[in-house]
Amino acid sequence: MIRARGVQKSFGSAVVLDGIDLDVNVGEVVSILGSSGSGKSTLIRCMNGLERLDGGLITIDDFDVSNPKDLAEARKRSATVFQLFNLYPHMTAVENVTLAPIQVLRIPRAQAESEARALLDSVGLGARADAYPAQLSGGQRQRVGICRALAMKPRYLLLDEITSALDPEMTAEVLNILAQLARTGTTMVFVTHEIEFARTISSRIVFLDKGRLVVDLPTDRFFAGDGGMANARIAQFLSKMR
Numbered sequence: 001m002i003r004a005r006g007v008q009k010s011f012g013s014a015v016v017l018d019g020i021d022l023d024v025n026v027g028e029v030v031s032i033l034g035s036s037g038s039g040k041s042t043l044i045r046c047m048n049g050l051e052r053l054d055g056g057l058i059t060i061d062d063f064d065v066s067n068p069k070d071l072a073e074a075r076k077r078s079a080t081v082f083q084l085f086n087l088y089p090h091m092t093a094v095e096n097v098t099l100a101p102i103q104v105l106r107i108p109r110a111q112a113e114s115e116a117r118a119l120l121d122s123v124g125l126g127a128r129a130d131a132y133p134a135q136l137s138g139g140q141r142q143r144v145g146i147c148r149a150l151a152m153k154p155r156y157l158l159l160d161e162i163t164s165a166l167d168p169e170m171t172a173e174v175l176n177i178l179a180q181l182a183r184t185g186t187t188m189v190f191v192t193h194e195i196e197f198a199r200t201i202s203s204r205i206v207f208l209d210k211g212r213l214v215v216d217l218p219t220d221r222f223f224a225g226d227g228g229m230a231n232a233r234i235a236q237f238l239s240k241m242r
């Protein structure tokens with residue numbers, strides 16, 4: 001499981017994460033909602049070791065992301081897909097997907113390539129495997145991004161607003177892939193503004209407000225308005241999103 005306890009993070013004098021406690025169990029889809037600037041991306045970046053914590057603890061399967069001796073093991077267990085399509089422009093889709101498995105996991109090239117082609121096929125890109133990023137639509141690029149993460153066979157998939165730069169049609173293409181992954185039991189931490197989609201795939205909803213985790217509820221209870229003191233804030237957020 002992913003476990004966060006009392007996580008603190010500041011940039012200069014701005015406290016961006018303030019005592020975050022969160023558990024993500026294997027098999028869960030946990031969606032993180034909250035206004036822009038509430039700390040969602042910073043929390044993801046702390047989970048994958050891209051930001052140093054100022055206080056508290058994050059462990060991934062008991063490996064401490066703040067411990068240099070544990071970081072490699074922690075990182076092996078999760079893979080992140082970001083908002084921007086950060087594919088290598090000079091590499092084809094299949095080359096982008098095989099790069100880390102070959103270099104990091106030391107998988108033989110032929111095997112990595114056949115696995116990558118199977119992954120690309122599973123997201124409807126079998127025929128585009130040899131295309132360069134510039135020859136792909138935004139939705140196709142983001143599907144390659146998902147394949148690149150999955151090629152590392154992560155136990156946890158971290159997704160940070162991966163559809164927010166896409167038009168509605170391309171968003172639907174990408175969300176369909178996530179729904180497919182959720183059905184096969186992939187554990188996901190899903191930062192999104194796609195509220196209705198989050199509602200359909202999440203086991204739990206977490207709501208961040210100004211760096212504090214103010215609600216952590218099963219999805220049906222979140223949407224039933226069981227957020228207690230945070231309800232007014234959540235209602236305001238949801239009304240802006242819909």
Ligand code: ADP
Pocket residue numbers: 011016034035036037038039040041042043
């Ligand atoms: P969200 O993803 O919820 O929109 P972020 O985690 O990106 O929020 O940002 C939370 C706050 O931290 C924002 O006020 C943002 O400006 C600030 N912030 C994020 N990254 C940095 C950074 N590297 N340096 C300074 N401030 C940052």
Ligand code: MG
Pocket residue numbers: 040041042160161
């Ligand atoms: Mg963000």
